[in-house]
Amino acid sequence: MKPKDSQAESMDRRDFVRRSLATATFAGFSAAASKLVNPAATAAAHEVTPPQLLGQRDKLLMPHAVFRELQLGSVLPEGWLHQELNKQANGITGHQPDFCFPFDRHYWDSNERGQDQESRNGGIFWYPWEQMGYWTDGAYRCAKLIDDRRLRLLSMEPIRYTVDHPVDGWFLGPRKLFDISAADDPGRWPQAVFFRALAAAAEGENAPDILNAMCRHYLRDTKSDYQHGPYGPRDRVNIESMLWCYAHSGEQRLLDKAQDVWSRVPPADLAQMIEDKPSRKHGVTFAEVSKLAALLYMYTGDARQLEISEAATRRVFKYHMLVDGTPSTTEGLRGTGQLDGHETCDVVEFNLTWGYLAMATGAGEYADRIERALFNAGMGSVRIRSILRETPASQGTKELRPRSTVPTAITALNIHLSLLVAPGISLVCCLPMSSACG
Numbered sequence: 001m002k003p004k005d006s007q008a009e010s011m012d013r014r015d016f017v018r019r020s021l022a023t024a025t026f027a028g029f030s031a032a033a034s035k036l037v038n039p040a041a042t043a044a045a046h047e048v049t050p051p052q053l054l055g056q057r058d059k060l061l062m063p064h065a066v067f068r069e070l071q072l073g074s075v076l077p078e079g080w081l082h083q084e085l086n087k088q089a090n091g092i093t094g095h096q097p098d099f100c101f102p103f104d105r106h107y108w109d110s111n112e113r114g115q116d117q118e119s120r121n122g123g124i125f126w127y128p129w130e131q132m133g134y135w136t137d138g139a140y141r142c143a144k145l146i147d148d149r150r151l152r153l154l155s156m157e158p159i160r161y162t163v164d165h166p167v168d169g170w171f172l173g174p175r176k177l178f179d180i181s182a183a184d185d186p187g188r189w190p191q192a193v194f195f196r197a198l199a200a201a202a203e204g205e206n207a208p209d210i211l212n213a214m215c216r217h218y219l220r221d222t223k224s225d226y227q228h229g230p231y232g233p234r235d236r237v238n239i240e241s242m243l244w245c246y247a248h249s250g251e252q253r254l255l256d257k258a259q260d261v262w263s264r265v266p267p268a269d270l271a272q273m274i275e276d277k278p279s280r281k282h283g284v285t286f287a288e289v290s291k292l293a294a295l296l297y298m299y300t301g302d303a304r305q306l307e308i309s310e311a312a313t314r315r316v317f318k319y320h321m322l323v324d325g326t327p328s329t330t331e332g333l334r335g336t337g338q339l340d341g342h343e344t345c346d347v348v349e350f351n352l353t354w355g356y357l358a359m360a361t362g363a364g365e366y367a368d369r370i371e372r373a374l375f376n377a378g379m380g381s382v383r384i385r386s387i388l389r390e391t392p393a394s395q396g397t398k399e400l401r402p403r404s405t406v407p408t409a410i411t412a413l414n415i416h417l418s419l420l421v422a423p424g425i426s427l428v429c430c431l432p433m434s435s436a437c438g
Helices: 005-009 013-023 032-036 039-044 079-090 092-099 127-146 149-164 189-204 208-220 234-249 252-263 267-273 283-290 292-300 303-319 344-361 364-381 408-416
Strands: 388-390 400-402
Touching: 079 092, 079 127, 092 127, 092 149, 127 149, 127 189, 149 189, 149 208, 189 208, 189 234, 208 234, 208 252, 234 252, 234 283, 234 292, 252 292, 267 283, 267 303, 283 292, 283 303, 283 344, 292 303, 292 344, 303 344, 344 364
Parallel strands: none
Antiparallel strands: 388 400
């Protein structure tokens, strides 16, 4: 759905939600059947050409879920949401590779030098691959939805290079992360982040070669047991992409591997995650790992796994929630006093987790919490004049000009969770964002 001049400009959030209802598809139905959702509503909406479904997605994606995501490109933004994504593409996300480390150094695109070598401030060597993974994911999804050719080509560069240059014929990533000592090894956490961008591009470009490369990587990877990684066992987060690969390829070994990785999690780790008391675990790690059991439930129907994720989430709601809807997390989970806060990454990560729980359970509470956090902790903290730039002296009198910007990670969150669809229910949960909020 593309904006239609003044009509698009005047569309508010409620109009966007109402018109999006017409585009919901039933899980398990073909793309063509999506036009049968609600004839009256459909007539009021713009026509959208459904994307060609990738691989086995329509048959195998989250068979036990109440809701599931539509393939990227099934519904396109219009109105103020389209305007916000344009701001994103033309603002900081679209120009970070022009001036900002590490986005200007070709990570996932031939660069083998870590942050300890590339940055004048030094640092942990593998950070750039993690950060570039987040950028690529958000930038590609933004570009795809608003048909921004420049940003799309820019974000596809690291994706295409990585897929076309596997190490040892299978490993997706730099050789520096392949040949590495155990003491320095970040595990497969950088891949867990970057592979979300690969999945987005595979869907958006209808590119089976990207899917095949991801499947090959996981099936041939015997170097990692997926039980390690930084700031807690973040290797396990690759379960998310293993299941995505299974859903699109139909390769049973990928589902088996995801289940095997989870089965190796020590019972003490699971017990610690669901304890009825405040946690001090790293916030991003808690959010990322606590969603995995719910993901496995959506593929296996094992209700015990869903109970684990829900118990962990109740713990966060009970002991760590701040008034803006996001848990108190400055690196580790914190209290709820007047000096406690959170980082942008936690706004994103916890909302992604709650999105999966909304899919698994169909409970509206999770959608309500996502909306509260996204508009308040997320977009409410990004104001039009929150970032200023100084006009160069060569252009005359110095002045400060506003530069509205939306963090790339929040763009990725918005696009990941923009549509959840349910079998037999014409319902869409839209999670747009606005830099004018707050």
